[in-house]
Amino acid sequence: MYTELQVFSDLSEKVHYNHAEFPLYAHKDKLSFYKYCAACHWHPDLEFIYIVSGEMDYFVNGKIIHLTPRNGIFVNSKRLHYGFSSEQRECIFIAVVIEPYSFFESGKYMKIFLESKFSIYTNDFILLNSKNNWQEKALKLIQETYKTMQEKIDNPLLIQAKITMLCSIISEQLRKEEHSKEDLQTRMIIWKMTHFIHKNYYKRIDAADIAEAGAVCRSRCFQLFKKQIGQSPNIYLMRYRLAKSCRLLVTTNITISEISELCGFQTLSYFSYVFRKELKQTPKSYRKINKII
Structure with a gap:
């Protein structure tokens, strides 16, 4: 199922969640659907990409990262980004996008934690390589989340557990970066x-x-x-x-x-x-x- 990427005038993207009451987008897409170059955009959500087949380049805040099969990338909140292929070669990928503040509704302590980790002052992105132990776990969770979201959600706690673990793994690796x-x-x-x-x-x-x-x-x-x-x-x-x-x-x-x-x-x-x-x-x-x- 392919969903058109809608970008507002401030470059923020309207994310179409799978379920209105569940702030989570999980779909398998083809790069050709976006004419081999998605619109440059940002959103407050966290984005996780897993490459199923093919390859593509991924632009994040001025840097270009090459993504290959069975690998992926995490893109932090409010970063300009887009995927593309200059050679217009097909790439099939899974995208999982989550709005953390709505998903983890928990009070002041959780909000402070999320702001400290998923802010403009931490890493813009993390490349996920299947040969690395903790990164392989993150990649598997991306795939499992997509698979579960394609089914009828009888137990929302199952999805929440997978996303919580995925975000937890990433949060442990995020570090503050200096921004002038x-x-x-x-x-x-x-x-x-x-x-x-x-x-x-x-x-x-x-x-x-x-x-x-x-x-x-x-x-x-x-x-x-x-x-x-x-x-x-x-x-x-x-x-x-x-x-x-x-x-x-x-x-x-x-x-x-x-x-x-x-x-x-x-x-x-x-x-x-x-x-x-x-x-x-x-x-x-x-x-x-x-x-x-």
């Missing part, structure tokens, strides 16, 4: 510039406008995007527009020409050219294959 004032300011600038793109992607904007939104010069804008997101602002804008167009293609009956205009492409021919170059198919064929209405 400059680093925090950089992240704020990035959020402002991406916020501007998400609010104005359908307009005729360029790198100069994006840089102005972050109150930096054009060269600094390119430097920050490359370092923090791994893409130039122009590529980020283009891919965001494409993501929006893909959604409209499969969920509406709007003409391709109208979609092109609504998503900020100046001409239909340019939209078709970029779409084919990035997704290896035409907008028409994409709509036909993926139509959901």
